[in-house]
Amino acid sequence: MHDPLPGTACARPPDNPEQCVAERTHLASLAENPSLPADLVERLAADPDESVRLPVSLRPEPDERRRTAIDLTAGGLDTGDGVRWVRDGLAGPEVMRRAAASAHPLLQRAAARSPQLPPDLLRLLHAPRTRRRTTSCALTTPTLQRRS
Template identity: 45%
Template sequence: MPRSVFESEELTDRAATTCRLERDLAAHLARHDDPDRRRSLAGNPHLDPDLGRRLARDPDDHVRFEVSTRPDLTEEQRADIAIDAPGVHHHPLDWVVALHDDPGAMRRLAASSHPLVRRSVARARHLPPDVVALLAHDEDRVVHLFLAESCDDAPADMLLGVWQWWTGSLSAPDRPHGHPNFPRSDLLRHAGDPNPRMRQLALDDPESTAELVELFGRDGDGDVRHRAANDPRLSAASAVRLLDDPHDHVRHAAALHPRLPARVLVRLLRDADTAEDAARHPALALPVMERMLQRIQHPDDATAGP
């Protein structure tokens, strides 16, 4: 594409990123006053190496970062580009994802100095054991997070570490706790842990007791009480008590507890503030739900029942 066409058609940054540009146009964009234009050019796969080196020294952080993720760089060249570590919300690099089934490439890229390259490796479904071990000890904890969310080979100790600070994302809400390698035994040792997220895990241990559930139902941390409120071993009395918990999510869980007495459930159903939660209770019989639905659809119909 010549510069005359690019300018006459008022083409967007997408053209600068994807089209094969004449040298004059590429050089012009590399010197453009708008950093967004330079950033778009930095991702162009047809960019001449000397212009890539120029953009690698660009004063704009975003331009340099874009250059640093190019697949045609050696790891030495990538390491020479000054960048800031990216935040969590970066998509994995497509060219790294395309190599996920190549063990040799994964070994090479897992040792990259670039955090986004290593994070993109961590997104692989399966990785060689030595690569998993390397990434599990990476200095970037986002690498650990992506291993926990994506890699079925992630080790148990690393998953436990991620659990301490990550509560789950929209794309992987059950990770790391739902990971197949997450520890399922020897968790009672965490019952007295000062970290409430670790204390919760004690109830997952097969040897945990109803007494521990009761103890956690009075824990000083709301999330620990919430975990107890979701445990079927919690007593009816404790479930009723947690209906008055100061935290919404604890009260909601208590309203759905299977041991909640029928008289209490009826009271919740008759209260406009609690009826929505109580209507989801698993013990509600089908005829009762049908009558509730009739009351909603026909509030003035006396035949709908009391």
């Protein structure tokens, strides 16, 4: 999902996630593991390292209240391309709607990159008018390409 930091990610999910959390090893890749138990997800959501909290904040299961409670700063270089559950479900209107309506900027960016973005979601994403989202929408939405 994101470039791993040295010592924080591994090629496959760790065999013993509780041990990894206790030893603070492989935490970024562990945070992306879809089968991670909810109690460990909660612990990682409060981790002092933002590179661990960010993938937790992008998981599909948190509701918006929980997602916005995770302390993080979305990097200006990340376009939301790595949000797998949004990218893989962009053809599905409910997944796209959930991402576009999210308070999380990377989920919004992932939705904005969809060429099938319905007009109501396009308006929703343009409401605050951030430059990055407008650019992402313009790159993938033919009606905006003509206006630009």
